Amino acid sequence: MIKVKKRKVLLLPGDGIGPEVTTEVKKVINWFNDKKSLDFEIDEDLVGGSSFDKHGTPLTDEVFYKALESAVIMLGAVGGPKWDGVEFSKKPERALLKLRKELKLFANLRPAICFEQLVNASTLKPEIVSGLDILIVRELTGGVYFGEPRGIKPIENGERKGVNTHTYTSSEIIRVARIAFDLARKRSNRVISCEKSNVMEAGQLWKEEVQSLHDKEYKDVELSHMLADNCAMQLVRNPKQFDVILTDNLFGDMLSDEASMLTGSLGLLPSASLGAKNKDGEMRAMYEPIHGSAPDIAGKGVANPIASILSFAMALRYSLDLDKEAEALEKAVQEALNDGLRTKDIMSDKMKEVSTSQMGDAIISKLQ
Known part of the structure; x- marks a missing residue:
């Protein structure tokens, strides 16, 4: 090593x-x-x-x-x-x-902070984004970006088929959830976990494992669950309701880019992959x-x-x-x-x- x-x-x-x-x-x-x-x-x-x-x-x-x-x-x-x-x-x-x-x-950490000096640079009203401070914790090495099988292959009738597999194990979910809970303890002590448990089995597993970890080790942290598409809407409707958002690789990619634009410019926001x-x-x-x-x-x-x-x-x-x-x-x-x-x-x-x-x-x- x-x-x-x-x-x-x-x-x-x-x-x-x-x-x-x-x-x-x-x-x-x-x-x-x-x-x-x-x-x-x-x-x-x-x-x-x-x-x-x-x-x-x-x-x-x-x-x-x-x-x-x-x-x-x-x-x-x-x-x-x-x-x-x-x-x-x-x-x-x-x-x-x-x-x-x-x-x-x-674990990918993406803060979305609206600088007081740049409130008017956001496309949203100042009262919506003023004081905004969100931290998105995105799982980074699993999910649909890395799942197997994957690829493009020919099928009958001259068509082609593209395949990507969305897959998570319990340990992959638990380790990134632990990061989110630990960081929440240093902030406002609130985590919202986002998935699509209504239509995806991997999302159902995600929700169950996050809840189980919370109940065993992080009862002091406020945990709630939200469907990822609802989270996307809520980020532009009432973004200050969020503190730490925990989510998977695919939804984290999308939600963090959306959250970044609340601040006015992609040129302002850093990220860490740990x-x-x-x-x-x-x-x-x-x-x-x-x-x-x-x-x-x-x-x-x-x-x-x-x-x-x-x-x-x-x-x-x-x-x-x-x-x-x-x-x-x-x-x-x-x-x-x-x-x-x-x-x-x-x-x-x-x-x-x-x-x-x-x-x-x-x-x-x-x-x-």
Whole structure:
């Protein structure tokens, strides 16, 4: 078993705007090394489409082994229309799925926080989103994205059939539910578990296992169940009713993207993908902004680096046990926004539009 190096940070900028936003994260890491005498060991390599272009594969064995020994993986973004014609097994996104699966990163944390300064950037009324603070806990290595059998095969009459299997085991459900309950205890102590138990046996199992775990170990946490389609509606009707949302891989993918838009921009929100801790308390984890590679604005210097920078704040908190530093970085982001600085995606009247690097520099200046 390859040992995790406690302070090793692997930067995988990826494609599109990934390298631009990751550059700002690297500046932040170097600031902590220089000014706070932290000893982060930074490595950087290719992933996704950029790796395919050079090596013919979206994730080389060398990069995968680097990931195995890293405490923190900072991913930029992968994919884009350039690689639409690539065979499925070599598409840029397969690198992301392999990292999640092989590193056993089973719990995806996606906060949806509406910054006070950006209430008017949301498409919903200010009174609906003001003060919003939701945490979605999404199971990441099971369900329909990984279930077998899968594939496309010819059938009679010249037709083809596509098959994906939605499957969960009790242990897969219990381990991610435990993460949600533990996090809820540090927040408002409420969990809403979402599935489709009315039409899916896997959803029925999900509901039963979550309820059973709650009754055995987490009776102090308020638990309720909600069908995933109702949750989608409630997120735009009354989002502040939620604290922690626990859900599976497929529904978590959809609900977290919906929740992110309540805040005004995909460029604002981070995510963490966590594995289990070993006997030494070490844990592998990958952190990434939830936005995509946005090839239409790549290279223009207008991408919002806040989601990537806040992803590193999550790394400081969850992987490196540096809560104080995480809080300082989050506060620096807030103060840069307080100064009226905005990248193009969140620009509004009477604010000052800044570039990707200018926003990164402003956040670092607030750390000073």
